């Protein structure tokens with residue numbers, strides 16, 4: 001992209017943006033929560049819509065001059081409802097964490113019990129984990145996965161729900177490599193009269209593209225970010241049926257937020273338009289095909305994968321038997337031009353800031369057009385990178401970096417200059 005005004009006014013910052021463009025072009029980005037948005041989404045985020053204050057909702061604002069903003073938000077709402085098959089959509093949450101906080105505000109009181117997957121087992125901070133406001137102001141009770149299978153144990157979830165009687169039950173997470181059984185969670189939530197919240201932040205693009213089952217009609221409320229597999233701007237949405245709509249809207253505004261970020265709303269509308277196209281279905285299914293192919297290649301190279309593989313976009317590698325801590329591997333891979341994050345694995349014997357695993361995913365490489373045929377190469381790079389990390393072989397990491405840059409230069413990323 002050209003940024004002539006920034007270059008003129010703030011060359012120091014312009015240099016940093018240019019450098020980031022180069023980094024995103026040259027590297028193999030495997031962080032499963034990241035992506036490359038389209039040029040159209042990027043354009044929408046940089047518009048004068050951001051100059052406008054619009055507290056309230058379309059037709060019910062606290063400021064005048066909403067002639068264009070109201071239809072922008074209405075477009076985003078209607079597209080969200082159509083793409084996800086929801087009765088109601090709130091597109092104003094600033095990001096995924098505030099969206100989840102709004103759900104607490106809507107359906108629970110401080111001190112109430114909430115049930116969610118624990119962070120080290122793959123859940124999100126905002127599902128009641130202790131250091132989060134959701135764990136400080138509410139009583140978080142946590143379920144996990146079984147040691148043998150790496151899968152949610154629904155007997156455990158049901159027992160906890162019966163014993164603790166939570167107001168909210170969260171399903172979904174940030175390091176969940178398998179299909180979420182929304183129906184099984186719904187049965188438990190109904191039995192204990194809890195509100196079932198499906199947090200589909202990671203998989204929203206897969207749901208939209210038909211590559212993961214829909215949380216509807218099972219979940220009462222669905223929260224999602226818009227910037228992960230959905231490939232929109234950084235933002236979030238809360239989807240629900242009619243019966244939960246009023247409480248959700250009141251919680252987002254005036255409960256938690258002030259004015260919505262209208263430029264983001266516009267970019268969400270663009271992303272949802274893209275998500276309703278046929279090509280998006282192909283993209284969503286290709287993400288899963290790539291992840292499965294990559295998982296198979298890694299298993300073939302002797303890597304230990306949590307749950308033995310993947311059903312979605314995400315692969316969680318347990319490096320315990322490779323004798324390299326996750327952080328050492330992640331930092332070495334970064335020097336090799338392969339960007340991942342270190343991550344806890346279930347029952348991790350190491351500390352959260354120095355865990356045993358790395359988490360990888362295929363959304364970004366799929367957006368650049370890589371397919372199953374490239375996954376043997378990607379797995380080989382990861383294998384060589386981890387071995388080089390253990391051996392402290394900087395030359396080997398440098399050689400991988402050159403190979404990565406060569407391949408990626410043939411697959412230009414959406415939104416980046418060619």
Ligand SMILES: *Cc1c(COP(=O)(O)O)cnc(C)c1O
Nearest residue numbers: 095096097124173174199201202
């Ligand atoms: C990413 C994520 C969030 C939080 O989103 P932010 O936009 O980073 O606040 C919430 N829940 C899940 C499951 C996530 O993966």
